[in-house]
Amino acid sequence: xxxxxxxxxxxxxIAAIDLGTNSxxxxxxxxxxxxxxxxxxxxxxxxxxAEKGMDNHLSEEAIERGLDALKRIKFLCDSQEVEEILAFAxxxxxxxxxxxxxIQRMIDEVGIKARAIPGKMEAELxxxxxxxxxxxxxxxxxxxxxxxxxxxFIIGNNQKFVYHNSLKLGVARMAAKFVSEDPITKDExxxxxxxxxxxxxxxxxxxxxxxxxxxxxxxxxxxxxGAMVATRNSLTANMTLNELVFNSSDFKSLYKDFxxxxxxxxxxxxxxxxxxxxxxxxGMVLVKYLVKKFNIEQIKISEAALRDGMILNFINKERPxxxxxxxxxxxxxxxxxxxxxxCNWLETHSTHVASMALQLFDEFKEELKLEESxxxxxxxxxxxxxxxxxxxxxxxxxxxxxxxxxxxxxGFTEDEIDILANVARYHRRSTPKKRHFLYKKLEKTLRKxxxxxxxxxxxxxxxxxxxxxxxxxxxxxxxxxxxxFYITTMGDPELEIWGAERKSGLFEKVTGKKLEIYAVNKNxxxxxxxxxxxx
Numbered sequence: 001x002x003x004x005x006x007x008x009x010x011x012x013x014i015a016a017i018d019l020g021t022n023s024x025x026x027x028x029x030x031x032x033x034x035x036x037x038x039x040x041x042x043x044x045x046x047x048x049x050a051e052k053g054m055d056n057h058l059s060e061e062a063i064e065r066g067l068d069a070l071k072r073i074k075f076l077c078d079s080q081e082v083e084e085i086l087a088f089a090x091x092x093x094x095x096x097x098x099x100x101x102x103i104q105r106m107i108d109e110v111g112i113k114a115r116a117i118p119g120k121m122e123a124e125l126x127x128x129x130x131x132x133x134x135x136x137x138x139x140x141x142x143x144x145x146x147x148x149x150x151x152x153f154i155i156g157n158n159q160k161f162v163y164h165n166s167l168k169l170g171v172a173r174m175a176a177k178f179v180s181e182d183p184i185t186k187d188e189x190x191x192x193x194x195x196x197x198x199x200x201x202x203x204x205x206x207x208x209x210x211x212x213x214x215x216x217x218x219x220x221x222x223x224x225x226g227a228m229v230a231t232r233n234s235l236t237a238n239m240t241l242n243e244l245v246f247n248s249s250d251f252k253s254l255y256k257d258f259x260x261x262x263x264x265x266x267x268x269x270x271x272x273x274x275x276x277x278x279x280x281x282x283g284m285v286l287v288k289y290l291v292k293k294f295n296i297e298q299i300k301i302s303e304a305a306l307r308d309g310m311i312l313n314f315i316n317k318e319r320p321x322x323x324x325x326x327x328x329x330x331x332x333x334x335x336x337x338x339x340x341x342x343c344n345w346l347e348t349h350s351t352h353v354a355s356m357a358l359q360l361f362d363e364f365k366e367e368l369k370l371e372e373s374x375x376x377x378x379x380x381x382x383x384x385x386x387x388x389x390x391x392x393x394x395x396x397x398x399x400x401x402x403x404x405x406x407x408x409x410x411g412f413t414e415d416e417i418d419i420l421a422n423v424a425r426y427h428r429r430s431t432p433k434k435r436h437f438l439y440k441k442l443e444k445t446l447r448k449x450x451x452x453x454x455x456x457x458x459x460x461x462x463x464x465x466x467x468x469x470x471x472x473x474x475x476x477x478x479x480x481x482x483x484x485f486y487i488t489t490m491g492d493p494e495l496e497i498w499g500a501e502r503k504s505g506l507f508e509k510v511t512g513k514k515l516e517i518y519a520v521n522k523n524x525x526x527x528x529x530x531x532x533x534x535x
Contacts, residue, residue, distance in 0.1 A: 013040065014084045015077045016310040017070075019114055021050050021092035021148025021172050022220060022275065024066065026073045027307045028080055035315050036338040039408055043076055045069035046275040049092040050148055050172040058096045066102065070110045086310050087114035090122055091149025091170060119150055119166025125309030127154035127161050130216055132312055133242060133304030135332050135411035140210035142203075144290070145305060146221040146283045148172035155206050158329060163206045167199055171221055174282035183262045184281045192285045200293075207294050215290060218302040220273060221283040226301035227271035229254050236414040236443075239405060242303040243413040248291045251299055255288050304410075332411035336380050339407050343390035345383070352469045354382035357460035361453075363476050368452045368510060377416060378453045381423035385457060401425035401438065418442055419450055426454035427461050431506045455510045458503040463487065465499025475520075478513075485517045493519035 011030045018025040028041040047069050049062045058066075077085055087106070093099040094116045106112050117125075126145045136158040143154040149170040155163040178192050217226065229246050230237035232254055237244050258266075259281065266277045290296060328334035340347075361375050388399030404421035412420070422439055426432050432451050434440045439447060463471050463485075473488040485500070487493060497517045504515045 012084070013080065013082050014086060014311070014314065015073075015082045016307040016314075017073060017085065017087040017112070017114075018306040018310070019066070019087060019089040019093055020219075020306075021090065021150075021170055022046065022048055022279070023148075024069045024073065025305070025307050026076070027311070028077065028082060029311055031311075031315060032342070034341070036334075036341065037311060037315065038338070038342055041076060041080060043073055045072065046273065048148070048172070048275055050176070056095055056097050058092065058098055058102055063098075063102050063105065067105060067109055070106060070112055074110050074112055085112055086314060087112050088122070088125075088306065088310055089114045089116040090306070091119070091147060091166075091168070092172075094119075095149065119152070120164065122150070122306060123152040123154055123164040123166045124161070125313055126152045126218060126306050127156055127164050127309070128312050129304040129306065129308035130154070130218055130302045131156070131158065132308060132331055133410045134216055134300065134302050135243070135330060139214065140212050141214040141216050141300075142207065142212050142290070142294070142296075143216045143218065143302075144222065144287075145218045146171060146286065147219060148279065151286065153203055155203070155210065155212060162210065163203065165202075169196065169199055169282075169286065171276075171279040171281075171283040174286075175279040179281060183260055184285075189259070189285055192282055193289050196286060196289045197293075204293075212294060213297045214300060215287075215296050215298075216300045216302050217287070218305045220276060221280060222287075222301060223303065224272050224276060224280065225251070225254070225284070225287060226299075228258070228269065231271055236418070238414065239417065240303060240408075240414050241301045242408075243411065243416075244301040245298055245413070247298055248296050251287060251291060255284055259284060330411065332376075332380075332409075335408075335410040335412075336383065339403070339409065340383060340387065343387035343403065346386050346389070346467065348469060349464055349467045350383045350386060352464050352471075353385065353457070353460045354379050356463055356471070356474055357382045357457050359474060359476070360456040360460060363478055364456070364511065367478075370449070370452060374449060374453060377419050378423065378456060381420045381427075381453065382457055382460065384420065385424040385427040385461065387424075397425050397428045400427075405438075415443075415446060419446060419453070422450040423453045423457055426450070426506075427457050428503075431458075451506065452510050455506040459500050459507050459515070462498075462500035462503040463496050465495045470496050473520075481513060483511065483513045483515045485515065486520045487517065488520045 011032055013030050015026055015028045024045045024047055026043045027039060029037040029039050031037045047065045049058055049066060093102055099116060103114050106114055127143055130143045138157055140155055140157050145152040147170045149172060150166045151169040152166045154161055174192060179188050181188060223241050226241045226244050227237060229250050230244060233250055235244060263277060266272060328337060357378055361378050384404055385400060386396065387403055388396030391399040401421045401424065404424055405417060409417055432439050432454065470489045470491055471487045472490055475486040477484040487496060489496065497519065500517055508515055
């Protein structure tokens with residue numbers, strides 16, 4: 001937990017609360033003058049407002065559960081000195097005849113004022129959140145947020161939404177309407193599919209026009225599905241489900257086994273929220289219907305949802321004149337630079353090191369069997385390698401590892417985050433070793449990648465040991481047995497040569513070559529180049 005008084009007065013701390021049918025989600029963030037934001041705390045409370053189905057009336061028990069949850073959220077907001085609370089009520093409260101009474105009781109008993117937003121607005125905000133969190137491109141995708149009372153469908157790409165709407169197909173609503181047997185019967189599944197077919201007529205045409213092949217799922221039901229698929233297929237999802245991607249065949253395989261389970265068997269699945277055990281089946285059937293009906297090839301998970309969209313909407317409306325970090329349309333680059341700025345990064349040193357690291361990558365890419373996608377990871381790890389100074393100089397490489405792994409970087413898979421964190425961690429001191437727990441737990445292919453990329457970063461970092469960008473030019477002579485670096489410097493080169501040589505061990509190990517570093521006097525460069533054959 002972090003106290004607001006420790007922050008700069010130029011930040012604004014707000015809370016966004018999504019009052020859903022199944023659960024209340026709160027996220028506390030600091031908004032910075034440039035429009036970027038950082039998550040401070042989160043709280044999720046399962047409330048199940050529609051425990052007897054969506055009958056347009058909230059029971060007193062459901063209201064009490066909701067108020068108790070909000071009191072805990074309000075206590076967290078007060079203790080974290082939140083300046084403004086945004087609370088949006090969705091399907092269950094929006095439709096209930098006594099929803100207005102509940103909203104009034106929130107004001108009177110808790111001190112939180114909620115807005116009941118229309119479904120179409122909910123869909124748009126969810127779309128904004130997913131686009132902020134997932135690296136989209138020009139390909140049109142179907143974003144699906146399966147809630148308890150409604151399901152939001154958004155079709156769009158990194159530039160625009162061509163369709164967004166909220167349909168009354170939530171799992172609590174569908175379970176109450178269609179499911180009475182346990183396990184769910186074939187007839188109940190058939191009736192659900194028939195209902196979905198009628199409800200999704202409008203979406204069908206848009207999907208066909210744009211040839212959508214990917215679903216991006218957000219919120220609890222889709223996250224639970226993603227977690228179950230990840231465990232079943234040994235996919236990396238221990239730290240984050242964001243950007244988790246799997247084939248439709250992986251989901252179909254899960255569905256085939258899961259749909260046969262009764263309540264007792266479902267309750268043994270640790271990836272399934274306890275209060276979702278009785279209502280998840282309609283969600284499983286819906287995803288299966290979408291995958292089959294629209295020939296979906298892959299499914300991706302987004303951890304961003306309505307609450308994130310609320311924050312983005314707040315920033316866009318309240319701070320229209322800011323020079324946003326969001327000028328980076330790519331969520332990967334944007335989140336990296338948000339983290340850099342928040343950690344008061346050493347910009348000139350880090351960009352200089354990154355430039356030399358990428359030069360080394362381009363030279364040794366094929367030799368080290370690296371992929372083009374690894375280049376971006378090396379660049380970002382190089383930019384991030386010293387952010388541990390934000391905590392302290394001592395062990396700053398280990399602090400960098402922690403910060404990168406726990407900073408909710410958007411657009412990256414968990415494997416990519418692990419690579420970034422470990423490469424940054426190994427820029428100094430020890431090289432990667434299996435006795436290091438977080439390195440050891442990586443897959444073998446990832447460990448190899450970390451070793452090779454960190455070998456390049458270590459040498460590049462050594463070449464700016466002074467932190468004054470003394471090396472103006474790096475020339476590489478790469479032969480079958482040796483590697484020679486020729487550095488042109490502004491001042492005395494000794495510190496940079498010393499820095500690079502003492503970090504060259506891993507580089508020599510992964511390349512199998514001896515590294516020699518020579519200083520080139522500006523006036524003598526041509527003579528030395530001619531004598532070495534390096535042009």
